[in-house]
Amino acid sequence: MSTIHNTGAARQSVWPVRVYYEDTDAGGVVYYANYLRFCERARTERLRALGVDQPQLLAEQNIVFVVSRVEADYLKGAELDDALSVISTVISIGAATLRFQQRVMRGEERLFEGLFTIACVDWKRRRAVRIPDALRSIFESDA
Template sequence: MPTKMHSCSDSPVKTYQFRICYEDTDAGGIVYHAKYLGIAERARTESIRQLGGSVAELYRTHGLILVVRKMEIQYRQPLFLDDVVNVKTCLISVLKASCWLSQIFTKANERVTEIKLQLVCLKKRNYVPSPFPDNWKKIFAALSETQTS
């Protein structure tokens, strides 16, 4: 896994906006570190959905699931109750049965958290890696930083 955090440029990528709620914070009103994982999951799921994909359909139609294999998180600044956060999801690279994504959390256009993760596509029946379906190529192309439209 690359150790340098990815820069998720300003090229066209999908962005998910999220408001920090009371349940996301600890007793001090700061977002609890594990909550970032849930926010990132929602951002990935919604980005895929906006691009015509569905994790539920991937399972129903192809018998495939997506699992996080590796993840690296860099916390730069805390998030607080009622903050509005944008999460950009960008494709770093894709192979037949796995991909690397970058997710950049920003508040007021300032980077506060960075996540880099590897997703693996598995057959649900035996948890063996399986290639992504062909229709997912357009999803990855749309998440790619090299997209120009």
């Protein structure tokens, strides 16, 4: 099982991922959409490591976090069996959003970089809402 750990930099974490055959395309490199999956998993594990229980948030507060914007740069291709790291950094916390910079690295080599805006959404009303104070405190203290 992979574990997430803080790197010592403010609001930054690293999540390891291995490239499996199912992650690659016909050319033998990671299919472009899978970088987004790697980043999604890293953000989810980041929340879990902070003690944020997403199913509980939905059940008790009717809140979910959804991707509202992505800017992605595909720099180099990863290949089968590569050991990668997804480096996630919270770069801003807004009233209803978190913004992450995420990089997929193979050692010191940067393969992918993305900026992800994550919105806090009232699931029943399907609209953005303020991040609850208790969650905001968790995100702001994650240094």
